[in-house]
Amino acid sequence: xxxxxxxxxxxxxxxxxxxxxxxxxxxxxxxxxxxxxxxxxxxxxxxxxxxxxxxxxxxxxxxxxxxxxxxxxxxxxxxxxxxxxxxxxxxxxxxxxxxxxxxxxxxxxxxxxxxxxxxxxxxxxxxxxxxxxxxxxxxxxxxxxxxxxxxxxxxxxxxxxxxxxxxxxxxxxxxxxxxxxxxxx
Numbered sequence: 074x075x076x077x078x079x080x081x082x083x084x085x086x087x088x089x090x091x092x093x094x095x096x097x098x099x100x101x102x103x104x105x106x107x108x109x110x111x112x113x114x115x116x117x118x119x120x121x122x123x124x125x126x127x128x129x130x131x132x133x134x135x136x137x138x139x140x141x142x143x144x145x146x147x148x149x150x151x152x153x154x155x156x157x158x159x160x161x162x163x164x165x166x167x168x169x170x171x172x173x174x175x176x177x178x179x180x181x182x183x184x185x186x187x188x189x190x191x192x193x194x195x196x197x198x199x200x201x202x203x204x205x206x207x208x209x210x211x212x213x214x215x216x217x218x219x220x221x222x223x224x225x226x227x228x229x230x231x232x233x234x235x236x237x238x239x240x241x242x243x244x245x246x247x248x249x250x251x252x253x254x255x256x257x258x
Contacts (some may be wrong), residue, residue, distance in 0.1 A: 078226075085225040086151035086161050089218040094169050100218065103171045106184065106216035111209075115191075124159050133198050136246045144190035144238045145183060148231060153178035161237060162221045170221040176206025182223045185231030186238070198246065210235075 104110050119137065122130040162174035188210035196203035214232050217223035 082160075082224045082226045083165065086218050089171050089215070089225065090161075090221050091137070091167070093219065099171055102219040105212055106172060106220050108184075129198065132246055132250055133195070134228040136242060137194060140190050140194045140239055140242045141187055143242070144186045144235055146182040147238065148181050148186040148234065152181055152234075153183075156180045158224075158227070160222055161218075161224055168221040168250070172220045172222060174222060180222055180227045181231035182214065182217045182227040182236060183231070184217055185210075185223075185228045186235040188213045189232040189235030190239035190242075191235075193236045194243045194246075195239075197240060197243030 117163050119134055123134045126133060144222050158180035159180050160174060160177070160179040162168045163176065164168050166176075187208075192203075192206040193212040210232070214228045218225050
């Protein structure tokens with residue numbers, strides 16, 4: 074069964090990585106996959122949240138730092154070392170590689186975990202932005218197999234784990250806000 078699932082993962086990887094490859098997608102997904110291209114937008118949004126978000130915004134600012142720390146540590150320092158899955162760019166021939174192939178482990182995709190954790194967290198707190206948040210998270214996650222550094226299952230599991238982490242922390246944030254910070258009691 075494991076070999077069968079791996080074969081589906083490899084076929085899906087090659088479909089995304091090679092069959093969908095074209096110059097427009099290459100430029101777009103190479104751009105969006107690199108944190109230095111979207112981290113500035115996140116910093117600006119967090120600054121706005123901190124400055125204009127009121128008590129809930131300030132709590133959410135602190136909360137997202139905890140969410141990202143929890144999601145990143147869970148994926149990068151716990152699960153990757155537990156599963157020790159080799160990245161496709163290190164394991165497969167003919168990968169259409171658009172970024173550096175690291176020798177760190179592949180499962181789960183920390184990009185997917187962290188971006189879906191942030192999307193779930195902020196979507197719960199600010200539901201009117203959920204389409205934008207999940208769209209950005211999905212594009213970043215999809216970029217990982219496209220650029221050649223993750224299998225699709227790395228991204229799918231990472232997205233699910235990130236969603237769960239973000240959702241749990243959002244519920245905790247709302248409970249803290251309602252109990253201690255909300256003046257409308």
